[in-house]
Amino acid sequence: NAGVTQTPKFRVLKTGQSMTLLCAQDMNHEYMYWYRQDPGMGLRLIHYSVGEGTTAKGEVPDGYNVSRLKKQNFLLGLESAAPSQTSVYFCASSSQSGTSGRARYEQYFGPGTRLTVT
Amino acid sequence: DAKTTQPPSMDCAEGRAANLPCNHSTISGNEYVYWYRQIHSQGPQYIIHGLKNNETNEMASLIITEDRKSSTLILPHATLRDTAVYYCIVRVATNAGKSTFGDGTTLTVKP
Numbered sequence: 001n002a003g004v005t006q007t008p009k010f011r012v013l014k015t016g017q018s019m020t021l022l023c024a025q026d027m028n029h030e031y032m033y034w035y036r037q038d039p040g041m042g043l044r045l046i047h048y049s050v051g052e053g054t055t056a057k058g059e060v061p062d063g064y065n066v067s068r069l070k071k072q073n074f075l076l077g078l079e080s081a082a083p084s085q086t087s088v089y090f091c092a093s094s095s096q097s098g099t100s101g102r103a104r105y106e107q108y109f110g111p112g113t114r115l116t117v118t
Numbered sequence: 119d120a121k122t123t124q125p126p127s128m129d130c131a132e133g134r135a136a137n138l139p140c141n142h143s144t145i146s147g148n149e150y151v152y153w154y155r156q157i158h159s160q161g162p163q164y165i166i167h168g169l170k171n172n173e174t175n176e177m178a179s180l181i182i183t184e185d186r187k188s189s190t191l192i193l194p195h196a197t198l199r200d201t202a203v204y205y206c207i208v209r210v211a212t213n214a215g216k217s218t219f220g221d222g223t224t225l226t227v228k229p
Binding site: 044045050059090094112 | 212218221
């Protein structure tokens with residue numbers, strides 16, 4: 001059980017280049033999320049998904065697109081990278097229900113992808 | 119979802135209890151209080167959550183005031199490895215779209 005994994009761990013892009021970040025979870029979770037974290041700040045929600053084939057915008061969605069074609073995968077795309085998108089990107093997943101019949105929505109996070117746009 | 123207010127930083131002596139406060143005066147009746155922590159630059163880790171009753175698990179205790187307008191996370195015997203940023207989040211459990219973390223409290227445990 002690997003939990004939440006993210007690919008790649010590090011990436012340097014030039015302004016205008018595109019890339020896709022991959023998040024995978026093996027816990028059969030319904031919900032998945034993409035966050036960004038700038039230095040010294042908390043996490044801000046970019047996009048999220050409540051199930052396969054569905055996505056929704058979070059707090060800071062501009063400049064990003066996402067897809068959830070398979071339940072276990074959530075992709076984050078940058079079509080034309082900008083220096084303002086230099087950040088650490090975290091993926092997370094959560095279940096609709098937890099143990100003892102009580103919904104928990106505990107989020108499990110991946111290790112992060114450190115992206116630099118020059 | 120309710121906003122939360124946390125002190126930006128706190129210190130604690132190793133072996134002593136660390137008490138981290140969180141104010142959430144506009145919390146609604148169906149909103150839970152969640153605590154996460156982030157060690158170094160790793161992904162955040164879930165600690166505990168509660169609705170209105172006090173909760174305890176192997177990591178920490180969560181004390182929620184009777185009016186639910188504030189809460190305290192208690193690490194009973196802090197160790198150096200508990201040095202981290204601690205986030206208090208208040209939201210409806212089903213509202214995935216409001217899963218945003220604030221700036222949190224940086225707890226430094228000192229020998």
